[in-house]
Amino acid sequence: MDELKCECGHVNPTGTILCEACGKAVGNRQNENKLLDMRYEGSARRSQTYNKSIIDKIWNFFSSVKVGVSLIVIALVASSIGTIFPQETYIPSTIPASEYYEQEYGAFGKLYYLLGFHNLYSSWWYLVIIGMLGMSILIASIDRFFPLYRSLKNQKVVRHDSFMKRQRIFGITNVSNQEVNLEQITERLKKQRYRIREENGNILAEKGRFSRWGPYVNHIGLIIFLIGGLLRSVPGMYVDKVVWLREGEMKEIPGTNGEYYLKNNAFIFEVYDKGNKEDEAFVKAIEKTGTAIAKNYQSNVTLYKQEGEVLPGEKPQLQKVKDFEIKVNEPLKHDHYALYQVDYKLNEFSKMSFYLMDKKTEEKFGTLTIDLNDPKPSYQLKKGYSVELMSYFPDFEFKENGEPTTKTRIPNNPAFIFKMVTPDKPEGEVSFVAIRENIEPAGENVYKMAFAGVETRNATALTVRKDLTLGILFAGGIIFMIGVVQGAYWNHRRIWVKRKGEEIWIAGHTNKNWHGLKRDIALVVQTTPLFEPTDQLNEEKFSNKGEEISG
Amino acid sequence: MDKKKRRLMMRTVILLLLGAALVYALYTNFTKDTANQIQMGSEAPNFVLTDMDGNEHKLSDYRGQGVMLNFWGTWCKPCEYEMPYMENQYHAYKDQGVQILAVNVGESNYAVNSFVSRHNLSFPVMIDKGQEVQVAYRVDPLPVTFLIDKEGKVIDRITGSLTEAKIQQHMEKIKP
Numbered sequence: 001m002d003e004l005k006c007e008c009g010h011v012n013p014t015g016t017i018l019c020e021a022c023g024k025a026v027g028n029r030q031n032e033n034k035l036l037d038m039r040y041e042g043s044a045r046r047s048q049t050y051n052k053s054i055i056d057k058i059w060n061f062f063s064s065v066k067v068g069v070s071l072i073v074i075a076l077v078a079s080s081i082g083t084i085f086p087q088e089t090y091i092p093s094t095i096p097a098s099e100y101y102e103q104e105y106g107a108f109g110k111l112y113y114l115l116g117f118h119n120l121y122s123s124w125w126y127l128v129i130i131g132m133l134g135m136s137i138l139i140a141s142i143d144r145f146f147p148l149y150r151s152l153k154n155q156k157v158v159r160h161d162s163f164m165k166r167q168r169i170f171g172i173t174n175v176s177n178q179e180v181n182l183e184q185i186t187e188r189l190k191k192q193r194y195r196i197r198e199e200n201g202n203i204l205a206e207k208g209r210f211s212r213w214g215p216y217v218n219h220i221g222l223i224i225f226l227i228g229g230l231l232r233s234v235p236g237m238y239v240d241k242v243v244w245l246r247e248g249e250m251k252e253i254p255g256t257n258g259e260y261y262l263k264n265n266a267f268i269f270e271v272y273d274k275g276n277k278e279d280e281a282f283v284k285a286i287e288k289t290g291t292a293i294a295k296n297y298q299s300n301v302t303l304y305k306q307e308g309e310v311l312p313g314e315k316p317q318l319q320k321v322k323d324f325e326i327k328v329n330e331p332l333k334h335d336h337y338a339l340y341q342v343d344y345k346l347n348e349f350s351k352m353s354f355y356l357m358d359k360k361t362e363e364k365f366g367t368l369t370i371d372l373n374d375p376k377p378s379y380q381l382k383k384g385y386s387v388e389l390m391s392y393f394p395d396f397e398f399k400e401n402g403e404p405t406t407k408t409r410i411p412n413n414p415a416f417i418f419k420m421v422t423p424d425k426p427e428g429e430v431s432f433v434a435i436r437e438n439i440e441p442a443g444e445n446v447y448k449m450a451f452a453g454v455e456t457r458n459a460t461a462l463t464v465r466k467d468l469t470l471g472i473l474f475a476g477g478i479i480f481m482i483g484v485v486q487g488a489y490w491n492h493r494r495i496w497v498k499r500k501g502e503e504i505w506i507a508g509h510t511n512k513n514w515h516g517l518k519r520d521i522a523l524v525v526q527t528t529p530l531f532e533p534t535d536q537l538n539e540e541k542f543s544n545k546g547e548e549i550s551g
Numbered sequence: 552m553d554k555k556k557r558r559l560m561m562r563t564v565i566l567l568l569l570g571a572a573l574v575y576a577l578y579t580n581f582t583k584d585t586a587n588q589i590q591m592g593s594e595a596p597n598f599v600l601t602d603m604d605g606n607e608h609k610l611s612d613y614r615g616q617g618v619m620l621n622f623w624g625t626w627c628k629p630c631e632y633e634m635p636y637m638e639n640q641y642h643a644y645k646d647q648g649v650q651i652l653a654v655n656v657g658e659s660n661y662a663v664n665s666f667v668s669r670h671n672l673s674f675p676v677m678i679d680k681g682q683e684v685q686v687a688y689r690v691d692p693l694p695v696t697f698l699i700d701k702e703g704k705v706i707d708r709i710t711g712s713l714t715e716a717k718i719q720q721h722m723e724k725i726k727p
Contacts, residue, residue: 059562122580131573138569230572233579252683311609312683313600374659392661395626406626409658 010154013147018042020154023163035536036166038509041155043147062132062139071133078129082120085112134226141219152209157199159496159507167496169508169517171533176502178529185497188524194495203497212511214487221480228472239466242342246350247457250304252316255464256337261304261318267344267458270296297341299326299460303334326462336466343461349411353452354433356381356420359445365422367452372411384423387449391417396434404432420447493517495524506533588689589708595620595699596687600654600677603667608652608675611703617649617725618699619718622679622690624656625666629712630694634670636715640722641674648701648727651675656693657682701727 004012010021018041019026025036036042045063061067091100097118101109116123164170186196186203194205232238239255245264253260271292272279279286279295286293304318324332332339349372356365366381370389378388393406396415404415415434422429425446432439433449493510495517506525510517518535525532589595595618599609610618621637623630641651651674655663658678667676679685688697698707698721706725713721 053559055559055562055566058566124577124580127576127580128573131569131576135566135569135573139565142565227572230576233576250681252681252686254686258683258686312596312598312687313677313679313681314598316681316683375661377661377664389661391665394662409624409626409662 008156008160010156013044013150015044016042017044018163019160020151021156022158022160023155024160025162034166035168036163038167040144040148041151043151045143045147059139059143062136063143064136065140068133068136068140071129071136075129075133078120078126081117082126085109085118087121088118091118130226134223137219137222141216145213145216148212152212155204157197157204157496158202158498161500161505164496164498164505164507167507167509168514168535168537169506169521169533170536171506171531173504173506173529173531174502175504175529180504180529182497184528185524185530189495192520192523194493194520201499203495205495205497206493208490208492211487211490211492214483214485214490216483217486218480218483221476221478221483223476224479225473225476228469228476231469231472232467237468239337239464241464242461243464244459244461245299245301246348246459253337253339253464255466258310258312258316259306260321260334260337261306261316262339262462263302263304264460265300265302265323267346267460268296268298268300269294269344269346269458270298297328297344299341299462300324301326301332301339301462303332326460331465336468338465340463340465341460342463345459345461347456348459349414349454350457351455352414353454354387354449355452356385356387356422357448357450359448364450365447370416372414386421388419388421388428389416390419390430393434416449418449420445420449422447491516493520495521504530506530508533589697589705591706591708592704595697595703595705596684598684598687600652600679600684602675602677603660603664604675606675608677610652610699613650613699614703615648615701615727617701617722617727619649619651619721619725620688620697620699621651621653621694622656622685622688622696623653623694625658625662627693631666631670633694633713633718634672636713636718637674638670638672639715640718643719644722644726645674649722649725652677654679654684656685656690696721698725700725 003014004016004019004026006012006019006022006024006026008019008022008024010019012020012026016026018024018036018038020041020043023036023042025042085101085105088097091097095103097113101113101118103109105112112118120126182201182203186198186205189196189203189205192207194207197204197206241254243251243254243262245251245262247264247266250261250263252258253262272282272286272295274283274286282293300323302323303321304316305321307317307319310316321334326332326339326341328341331341351369351371353367353369355367357363358365365385368379368381368387370376370379372394375389375392378386380386391404393404393415394409394411394413395407396404396413397407399405404417413435415432415437418431418433419428420431421427429445429447430440430442431445431447431449432441433451438448491510491513493516494508496505496507498505498507506521508517508521514535518532522532595610597609597611599607601607610620619637621630621633623634625631637651637653645651653672653674653676655676655678657680660678663676663678666672685691688695692710694710694712696709696713697705698709700706707721709717709721
């Protein structure tokens, strides 16, 4: 026989402990304690029933609460280990991780690095733990929800005597010579918002069944949350990049696959100013700190959209989308992308001007302005005078052998080798010019390049962010909370009233807050001949088996 | 029994789905670092750049030939080091159907021109002013060299400076 037929005629699935309909113990698994184990209504949890194939064995493993709790503990411990030292993402990029941890934290740091804890949250074993936790949550829920649902749906009004007797709240009243007004009892139960089912003078009053689904709703929320986390690695779902833009520069926004371009029109850095009327309130604070206090970081940008198919390197066909002022906490948002102000660099050299000057007479023969990011090979001054740029070092330093060289392409410390061609020196004089430096390698010159001025510009750094998983994470979180509230703020209470000859039996069950149930029953039976049922758990101290945990 | 079979089926399907999700999570996590790079064997992103002599070079026009695509900067010493070797091998292989395209990462014409004349480079040198080609090829750090075969597929990505022998080996590899 695959199924269990109860005395009452109801056919239960294999593995059922208490008949779904009448509650009589079927099968032989129920122990002989005085009180029933009401967990999951004594329904047939599938995992407990079949254990033959490998699939069943895996299923049973993940269905186990013990396994689930162990996984949670393991995940907690692992996650906390990852916070002992900073993860690799957060260490300075100037030192390799292999040296950093030992240098900063000694032998323990080295061990931390060797064990791979510096990248713990993306390690395979951490992902496996989280993945197994997800499987455990889902399978355990499936394994419990359906049998529980079935049991509660199939329950009958009249329960078996043995079921009634072995409830924690139970009492018998002999009513042989008194009239009991069942109408009144039903009325009172209804007033307390119980749903009533009646059958031949027997009553089942039930409320808050909805609370039993709380844990499952909660688990669905968790699963959605995990799926959201998983989706982050799907291309197109998540972007997190940084773009640096100098004033006047326009670039493709990284992460948009060439779809959007951004131009930096200006970067503005403002500080609180004592002299400014607006900032009067802050005078004391400004004086106290003594240094400049930042008031505003702002990038004035223009967003462009690429129209049509254009190859990289080809001139983009841009359509202006909008102008925007990006400030801290006021990102430019467009088409799921957001651009946040994240960093800046002030006063990078952009242009330098020089006079061509006679050293003795200090007579000037015109000025030239060099765009440090796009210098010209030669500059014509007035007739007969010109300056050739022989060499240019944007970020100048001397090599070991004494030759000038450049460290980077950014004009942090520009230096030039000029050839000055004049009517009296037609073959030209060579001059090496750097900041506060003027070297004449070929002996004394007649002319010199005199510094005339410098123009600077600012650069801004913006974070490019796109996160389509945010909505999913939010939904998961909200469903999670709904589940918690559902399970925590409502109780599933049932009261059975059974007429048996000259006796009336009352039994009660709740998944939590027994005091509340007792109060409900007390309100129903007061002024009637019925005795208030007793709490059998208080009468006799059971070893522990009788106490049940809510499902 | 019918019910039993259905149960087994359901369990198997659910376990397979969950297993697949886990495997996917692990897979994307491990390919995360390489996902930011051009995949070997994939088609080389097409581009158009103009060289210092004003000639347009479109990568797809070089189908049928091997292309050694080099990204460099004038301040980058290892880039400078490999230039003369590339120049030598360019002469040896240009008639055998292997091209060299050297893409500067967006410096000034002045800097590139003086670099080219200092090293007497005769292969096409171009400037990626908008840095779009670098983005397409995920260039970082310099120098980096891509070997593109006659079908337009990226067959190798080499970071760091190349010796002349290495360059020759690579040229041999992409020779049509």
